[in-house]
Amino acid sequence: MxxxxxxxxxxxxxxxxxxxxxxxxxxxxxxxxxxxxxxxxxxxxxxxxxxxxxxxxxxxxxxxxxxxxxxxxxxxxxxxxxxxxxxxxxxxxxxxxxxxxxxxxxxxxxxxxxxxxxxxxxxxxxxxxxxxSDNVQGGTLAAIELGRAVSGDVVHLQGIPGASAARDRGQGFEQGLNSGGIKVVASQPADFNRAKGLDVMTNLLQANPAIKGVFADNDEMALGAIKALGDRAGKDVAVVGFDGTPDGLKAVEDGTMAATIAQxxxxxxxxxxxxxxxxxxxxxxxxxxxxxxxxxxxxxxxxxxx
Missing domain, CATH: 3.40.50.2300 (Response regulator)
Structure with a gap:
């Protein structure tokens, strides 16, 4: 602050x-x-x-x-x-x-x-x-939750690079990585946007087809990632979002999103x-x-x- x-x-x-x-x-x-x-x-x-x-x-x-x-x-x-x-x-x-x-x-x-x-x-x-919100704490909680859900390679969809929320959530996520058996193999901004989340996730999957998890700095990007993952979301790939929006909560309820950090x-x-x-x-x-x-x-x- x-x-x-x-x-x-x-x-x-x-x-x-x-x-x-x-x-x-x-x-x-x-x-x-x-x-x-x-x-x-x-x-x-x-x-x-x-x-x-x-x-x-x-x-x-x-x-x-x-x-x-x-x-x-x-x-x-x-x-x-x-x-x-x-x-x-x-x-x-x-x-x-x-x-x-x-x-x-x-x-x-x-x-x-x-x-x-x-x-x-x-x-x-x-x-x-x-x-x-305490975005650093939220990012740490997201890493812990993702580490509970899966082990292996994960990707991080980042928000707008200049936004403090994106910086803080990323910092917290890095701090929480040692709590489980996950490793970040790719990080890329998708600007807190669902459509960009879909596009970025689609590209990341081509380079990293064996990933086991995704952390997105907000639910909109997480929902885009879920669409890119298709049937893999909630089955062999766990997705964790951030915000607790109505659509994010529905995805958690449906099982395509493992968790969201609700603000x-x-x-x-x-x-x-x-x-x-x-x-x-x-x-x-x-x-x-x-x-x-x-x-x-x-x-x-x-x-x-x-």
Whole structure:
């Protein structure tokens, strides 16, 4: 977690004085408008995160303005810069790329608007609060679970290389490899995308036909890998995903996915809005908010299905 020059009280006090917005008054929100710059809504995980944020905003009586970067880091910077001119009193960013989010953080700082990072960190820039799952722990749990399911060669489908979640999950996965008899023979990015997961997995299978397992940095890529594996998925090849999306949970239930590391995207969205509203009001915020991750297998998947 990186927090450079965090000065929550002074920054948010300035933001409360200089920013203006329009919103409902219920719940003490007053005229607070919060901007949410999300990496992509072409992923059910982030749709759920947005839903949690919207529920929290409604309960707190504030207005939430959502912009979708469509996984384009440059577009996201432009969107945040635009938000700073629209009277928002706080901005939540779910970075496409943690490093490339630096100009967005700078734009918020220059406008005296407090910035909250959610799900992924901002590598450079002032952030008053970071709300995220413990992705390193999740990656370690994934390695342990994959090691329980199989022994032998496995491949790792990585997320967007610049995203902190991909880095952290990969780090945790490497840390957990010594817990079982698995060996990574290939790692390749598939950008958290199901279609790319299918394509990358198809190519990896040609070079590594005898693999016994797959770890994917999210459920979307895992589902793409499952499609590439066909009848082998859940039989002689175990697949472990990450996120606990509805489709991922169904795959666990069906037996084509051995496990997924479930995050709580609705909780992440909710807590990010709560911290952003506190910042907008000039109240003290929690610098780091950790949201628990959990291992989901066929034995306990019913507990996670809604």
């Amino acid at each position: 990186k927090f450079r020059g965090v000065a929550a009280l002074s920054a948010v006090a300035l933001a409360a004085l200089t920013a203006c917005g329009s919103g409902a008054s219920a719940g003490g929100g007053g005229d607070i408008t919060v901007g949410l710059a999300i990496s992509t809504l072409d992923n059910p995980y982030f749709v759920a995160l947005k839903g949690g944020a919207e529920k929290a905003a409604a309960e707190l009586g504030v207005k939430l303005t959502v912009v979708d970067a469509q996984n384009d880091a440059t577009n996201q910077v432009n969107q945040v810069q635009t938000l700073t001119t629209q009277g928002v009193k706080a901005i939540i960013i779910n970075p496409v790329d943690s490093k490339q989010a630096a100009p967005a953080a700078k734009a918020a700082e220059n406008a005296n608007i407090p910035l909250v990072a959610v799900d992924r960190s901002v590598d450079e820039g002032k952030v008053v609060s970071e709300v995220a 709580q995207p609705e909780v992440l969205g909710r807590k990010a809005v709560e911290q952003a509203v506190k910042a907008a009001r000039g109240e003290a915020v929690q610098e780091v908010v950790d949201v628990e991750v959990k291992v989901v297998t066929k034995k306990n998947v019913a507990e996670f299905k809604k």
